[in-house]
Amino acid sequence: MRFVCATMHQSVLAAEVVAGLAPRPGGVFADGTAGSGGHAALLAERIGPAGRLLVIDRDVEALGRARERLRPYGAVCVFVHGNYGDLAAHTAANGFEALDGVLLDLGVSSDQLDTPERGFSFRADGPLDMRMDASGGPTAAELVNRAPEQELAEWFALYGEEPAARRVARAIVAARTAAPLTRTADLAAVVARAKGGRRGRIDPATQVFQALRIVVNGELDALDRGLEAALTLLRPGGRLAVISFHSLEDRRVKVCFRRHLGRWEALEAGGESWIGEKPGVTLLTRKPVMAGATEVADNPRARSAKLRVAVRKE
Ligand SMILES: C[S@@+](CC[C@H](N)C(=O)[O-])C[C@H]1O[C@@H](n2cnc3c(N)ncnc32)[C@H](O)[C@@H]1O
Structure with missing residues (x-):
C-alpha cells in the first residue's frame, strides 16, 4: 500500500505503521507529530466513529493542514498545538486515558522543508529561522x-556529527563579525567554503543545518520526554511506533526501548524481581523496519526512515 496525502508531504512507511500500531474500531490513539495528517488519516479511518485520536503538532501551519485532511472524521479527532514532549499534559487536558497506540514520526515534513520562509532548507534561500513553533523561542x-x-x-559535532565542526564554527564567527548571518543561503555558503565545497552526494551544509534545527527546536529533549510519556500512557498491550x-534519533529510541525491555530475575529468597525500567515492553521487531526500494524510488525521504515499535507489557 502506498499513501500520498493531499499536500506535498508523503507519509513514509504508511503500511508498516498501520501494521505496527494495529488500530481497531473504537481505539484510542495519539499522533504526536501530525504534519499533514497522512498517518493520522489512516488511523482515523481504522478506529472509526467510536474511536478517539489526539492530533498534536507544534507547527500551527501543519496542524491547519492536518485539521483540513482529517475533517471527514469529525469529532473523532481532537487537535492540539503543542509539543509531544508534553504528551502527558495534552492527554490529561483532553480526557485521553489508557492509549492503544502512539505514533511519533520525527523531524520536519516536506511541507516545512519546501517552504523557504521557514528557514529549514539550505537548497532555497530564506530567513534563517528553523523554528517548528514560530510563536516563540x-x-x-x-x-x-x-x-x-x-x-x-559542540552543536555541530554532537547534533550534526560534522567532522569539520571546529573549522565551520570558526568560519561562522569570522563571517558574523563582518555582518550577521540572516539567510539560509549565507550560512550554507559559509559552511561550504569552510569545508572546501561539495564532496560526494551530500550537500556540505546538511549536517550543520541538522544540528541547528535540533538545537533550535530542542528535538532530542522532546524525544526523550515523549518516549517515556508515551510508554507510561499506553494501556497494557498498547503500542508505540517511532x-x-x-542515527541520533534512532539511537535514542533503541536505548529507551532497551531500558524498558527489562527481565525478571529469580531472587535467592524466592520470587522474582524486575530488572529494568517500568513499564516493561516487548519489541515488535528486533531490527528497525525500513522502506523498500519501490517506496524509496517514489519518495527519497523514505531512504533514511527507520520504524521501531514497542508493545507495553501487562
Ligand atoms: C515528518 S512530519 C510528520 C508527517 C505526518 N506523519 C504525515 O503523515 O503527514 C513531522 C511533524 O512533526 C512535527 N513535530 C516535530 N517535533 C515535534 C514536537 N516535539 N512536538 C510536536 N510536533 C512536532 C513537525 O512540526 C512536523 O509537522
Whole structure:
C-alpha cells in the first residue's frame, strides 16, 4: 500500500505503521507529530466513529493542514498545538486515558522543508529561522550570531556529527563579525567554503543545518520526554511506533526501548524481581523496519526512515 496525502508531504512507511500500531474500531490513539495528517488519516479511518485520536503538532501551519485532511472524521479527532514532549499534559487536558497506540514520526515534513520562509532548507534561500513553533523561542539566526565559537562547534559535532565542526564554527564567527548571518543561503555558503565545497552526494551544509534545527527546536529533549510519556500512557498491550530519520534519533529510541525491555530475575529468597525500567515492553521487531526500494524510488525521504515499535507489557 502506498499513501500520498493531499499536500506535498508523503507519509513514509504508511503500511508498516498501520501494521505496527494495529488500530481497531473504537481505539484510542495519539499522533504526536501530525504534519499533514497522512498517518493520522489512516488511523482515523481504522478506529472509526467510536474511536478517539489526539492530533498534536507544534507547527500551527501543519496542524491547519492536518485539521483540513482529517475533517471527514469529525469529532473523532481532537487537535492540539503543542509539543509531544508534553504528551502527558495534552492527554490529561483532553480526557485521553489508557492509549492503544502512539505514533511519533520525527523531524520536519516536506511541507516545512519546501517552504523557504521557514528557514529549514539550505537548497532555497530564506530567513534563517528553523523554528517548528514560530510563536516563540530563538531563531537559528539568533543562535548562530550569538553563540560562542566553542558552543557552535559542540552543536555541530554532537547534533550534526560534522567532522569539520571546529573549522565551520570558526568560519561562522569570522563571517558574523563582518555582518550577521540572516539567510539560509549565507550560512550554507559559509559552511561550504569552510569545508572546501561539495564532496560526494551530500550537500556540505546538511549536517550543520541538522544540528541547528535540533538545537533550535530542542528535538532530542522532546524525544526523550515523549518516549517515556508515551510508554507510561499506553494501556497494557498498547503500542508505540517511532519513525526516525537519523542515527541520533534512532539511537535514542533503541536505548529507551532497551531500558524498558527489562527481565525478571529469580531472587535467592524466592520470587522474582524486575530488572529494568517500568513499564516493561516487548519489541515488535528486533531490527528497525525500513522502506523498500519501490517506496524509496517514489519518495527519497523514505531512504533514511527507520520504524521501531514497542508493545507495553501487562
Ligand atoms: C515528518 S512530519 C510528520 C508527517 C505526518 N506523519 C504525515 O503523515 O503527514 C513531522 C511533524 O512533526 C512535527 N513535530 C516535530 N517535533 C515535534 C514536537 N516535539 N512536538 C510536536 N510536533 C512536532 C513537525 O512540526 C512536523 O509537522
